[in-house]
Amino acid sequence: MKRRIVLAVIALAILALVLLSRLRVEDRTGGEAPPPLFADTANEVERGRALVLLADCGPCHTARGGEPFAGGRAIPTPFGTFVTPNITPDPETGIGNWTSDDFWRALHEGRSRDGRLLYPTFPYTNYTKISRRDADAMFAYLRTLKPVRRENRPHELRFPYDQRWLLAAWRALFFRPGVYEPDPERSAEWNRGAYLVQGVAHCSACHEARNALGAIQSSDNPAGGLVLDWYAPSLTRAREAGVQHWSEEDIVTFLRTGRTQSAPHASALGPMAEVVYESLQHVHPGELHAMAVYLKSLPVDGAPPDAGAGFASAPLTGSLARGREIYMEHCADCHGERGEGRLPAAIPLAGNRAVCMDSVANPIRIVLYGGYPPGTEGSPRPFGMPPFYPTLRNDQIASVLNYVRTGCGADVPRVTADEVERNRGGPLW
Amino acid sequence: MKPLLLPIVLLGGLSLAASAAEPSATELDTIAQRVRACTPCHGAEGRATSEGYYPRIAGKPAGYLYNQLVNFRDGRRHFPMMTYLTERQTEQFLLEMAAHFAAQELPYPPPQRPNVDAALLERGRVLATEGDAQREIPACSACHGSRLMGVEPSVPGLLGLPDDYLIAQMGSWRSGSRRAHEPDCMAEIARRLEREDLAAVAAWLAVQPVPENTRPDPAFEQEPPMRCGSIPENTQAAP
Numbered sequence: 178m179k180r181r182i183v184l185a186v187i188a189l190a191i192l193a194l195v196l197l198s199r200l201r202v203e204d205r206t207g208g209e210a211p212p213p214l215f216a217d218t219a220n221e222v223e224r225g226r227a228l229v230l231l232a233d234c235g236p237c238h239t240a241r242g243g244e245p246f247a248g249g250r251a252i253p254t255p256f257g258t259f260v261t262p263n264i265t266p267d268p269e270t271g272i273g274n275w276t277s278d279d280f281w282r283a284l285h286e287g288r289s290r291d292g293r294l295l296y297p298t299f300p301y302t303n304y305t306k307i308s309r310r311d312a313d314a315m316f317a318y319l320r321t322l323k324p325v326r327r328e329n330r331p332h333e334l335r336f337p338y339d340q341r342w343l344l345a346a347w348r349a350l351f352f353r354p355g356v357y358e359p360d361p362e363r364s365a366e367w368n369r370g371a372y373l374v375q376g377v378a379h380c381s382a383c384h385e386a387r388n389a390l391g392a393i394q395s396s397d398n399p400a401g402g403l404v405l406d407w408y409a410p411s412l413t414r415a416r417e418a419g420v421q422h423w424s425e426e427d428i429v430t431f432l433r434t435g436r437t438q439s440a441p442h443a444s445a446l447g448p449m450a451e452v453v454y455e456s457l458q459h460v461h462p463g464e465l466h467a468m469a470v471y472l473k474s475l476p477v478d479g480a481p482p483d484a485g486a487g488f489a490s491a492p493l494t495g496s497l498a499r500g501r502e503i504y505m506e507h508c509a510d511c512h513g514e515r516g517e518g519r520l521p522a523a524i525p526l527a528g529n530r531a532v533c534m535d536s537v538a539n540p541i542r543i544v545l546y547g548g549y550p551p552g553t554e555g556s557p558r559p560f561g562m563p564p565f566y567p568t569l570r571n572d573q574i575a576s577v578l579n580y581v582r583t584g585c586g587a588d589v590p591r592v593t594a595d596e597v598e599r600n601r602g603g604p605l606w
Numbered sequence: 607m608k609p610l611l612l613p614i615v616l617l618g619g620l621s622l623a624a625s626a627a628e629p630s631a632t633e634l635d636t637i638a639q640r641v642r643a644c645t646p647c648h649g650a651e652g653r654a655t656s657e658g659y660y661p662r663i664a665g666k667p668a669g670y671l672y673n674q675l676v677n678f679r680d681g682r683r684h685f686p687m688m689t690y691l692t693e694r695q696t697e698q699f700l701l702e703m704a705a706h707f708a709a710q711e712l713p714y715p716p717p718q719r720p721n722v723d724a725a726l727l728e729r730g731r732v733l734a735t736e737g738d739a740q741r742e743i744p745a746c747s748a749c750h751g752s753r754l755m756g757v758e759p760s761v762p763g764l765l766g767l768p769d770d771y772l773i774a775q776m777g778s779w780r781s782g783s784r785r786a787h788e789p790d791c792m793a794e795i796a797r798r799l800e801r802e803d804l805a806a807v808a809a810w811l812a813v814q815p816v817p818e819n820t821r822p823d824p825a826f827e828q829e830p831p832m833r834c835g836s837i838p839e840n841t842q843a844a845p
Contacts (some may be wrong), residue, residue, distance in 0.1 A: 239683035241689075337681060437711050456695040519628070519629065521635055546690060547646075548691065549643060549694065549695060551694040552694060552695035552696045557696050558637075561640060561691065563643045564643070564646055567647055568646055573732065604686065
């Protein structure tokens with residue numbers, strides 16, 4: 178009964194919204210994307226391959242140990258578990274019967290071949306910026322893949338998110354189709370970078386906050402977002418992942434190899450390690466350079482943490498004193514007694530943005546589960562952070578993180594044992 | 607963990623000595639430093655106590671260790687922590703990690719004390735050393751070497767491991783949650799074993815002292831009874 182009432186109320190609200198939105202939808206479908214500056218443009222399949230790589234389609238549409246692009250990977254979200262579909266050219270279980278119009282409708286409008294609305298876990302809110310020419314190239318490349326017969330598994334979503342028709346309301350509120358519109362005031366390289374970052378590479382799918390309904394609303398909420406249990410730091414905050422103060426070369430090095438070679442020290446862990454490993458390291462450096470040019474031009478909030486600020490040294494008491502003891506016992510050997518780092522093995526922690534950002538999800542996960550930055554051609558033998566989940570208790574992890582966060586040069590939210598507990602378990606990434 | 611901590615405690619106590627002892631960048635640029643992510647569970651040199659669930663990896667054949675890293679990566683074995691650590695690395699790097707731990711020569715813990723009755727132990731001994739021809743179950747020693755310390759490059763030793771670990775592994779093989787490259791001979795054998803057989807074999811293996819020479823055999827002494835996908839073709843005879 179309660180369900181019916183909820184659905185009825187939602188239905189009415191939707192009807193109102195959909196009517197409203199009909200009045201103001203203007204879809205830009207014929208836009209021309211800024212052309213690739215560096216890839217072979219004559220060969221459509223080759224151009225499609227490069228775009229599919231940049232869009233990172235493969236890893237999401239491939240199950241562990243499964244056939245490439247045959248789908249079946251489970252994507253855990255707050256709304257339930259999505260299971261990616263088979264996009265190989267198999268006629269029955271894949272997209273073998275699709276036309277380039279069908280594919281375009283999926284990318285540009287978020288509709289499947291049969292007209293069903295797609296869940297925005299498939300980032301069509303970004304892909305809508307892709308030009309028809311590029312979408313056709315991606316489709317042409319996907320047609321060349323080996324067809325794999327693998328039935329799609331249904332999503333496992335919680336109520337009311339399992340009611341697919343509710344997406345109509347979601348779209349009315351949050352989705353405007355439209356191909357990227359170049360900014361004539363900016364360089365070709367900047368426009369290419371913007372096209373890739375906003376559209377093809379769909380960076381905002383993780384790096385911008387989503388609201389309670391899973392929509393990205395950058396204008397209201399420019400902070401990063403929690404995705405797959407990790408916090409994807411904001412690209413417009415200097416204390417998080419803004420790279421406005423980095424050199425273009427450092428940005429490209431980070432995107433291509435998963436780490437920087439010198440200050441500013443950064444390495445990719447968690448979902449970003451996957452993006453680098455699967456996608457960015459294989460992308461033409463010229464495209465990465467265009468992305469760097471655009472990322473540097475984003476508006477920026479605040480200043481990076483003071484790298485010179487050491488850990489608190491005044492006589493410490495209570496939890497901070499315990500944190501210091503744990504640090505000296507477990508961390509100082511690699512990261513140095515003052516958090517200065519021991520290169521090349523361990524990067525500095527004092528003033529490190531990964532440690533200092535307000536969200537404590539990543540620091541907790543890094544202490545719990547450690548991990549390796551991706552092994553890439555530019556950094557084939559990375560150093561790994563040991564996992565401490567078997568050896569340290571929640572309160573110990575909270576204490577040591579609070580001690581390390583005294584080196585951030587500003588007040589940062591305290592880590593609590595409860596928050597550490599919340600990060601235990603669940604899928605790693 | 608303890609041997610690793612000792613130098614840190616010393617460094618912490620004497621800050622002057624600590625700065626003098628700080629390792630240089632070259633000293634840190636080693637495979638040992640790179641695999642420190644493995645040590646909280648497997649021990650500083652790839653060793654675990656006979657009490658812990660995390661298995662010893664020191665001295666196991668490099669090919670076996672490499673196969674396991676790849677199996678975790680590709681979903682043939684399931685342990686999220688291992689998958690997380692292995693899934694975005696090059697095969698050369700995984701091989702280098704495997705070779706590093708394979709080269710470790712460390713003393714083994716004393717064997718566990720028997721905690722099952724003599725009849726079960728005897729059943730375990732017979733299965734491990736003679737097999738059961740009627741049920742087409744080869745002896746463990748037919749593939750794992752007459753000393754049961756494994757065979758280069760990919761067959762692991764079976765001694766010096768706790769019986770709960772051995773039971774868990776054979777159980778997962780039997781249920782299909784641990785797999786190896788096809789043809790998966792160990793899965794086939796585990797399915798031919800009764801639950802009681804698993805307990806018997808594990809109990810017997812866990813109480814055996816390791817022999818003086820703990821290294822794996824360099825090659826099979828006789829042709830293995832089954833074809834196994836985890837063993838490179840050129841080291842096993844054609845079926």
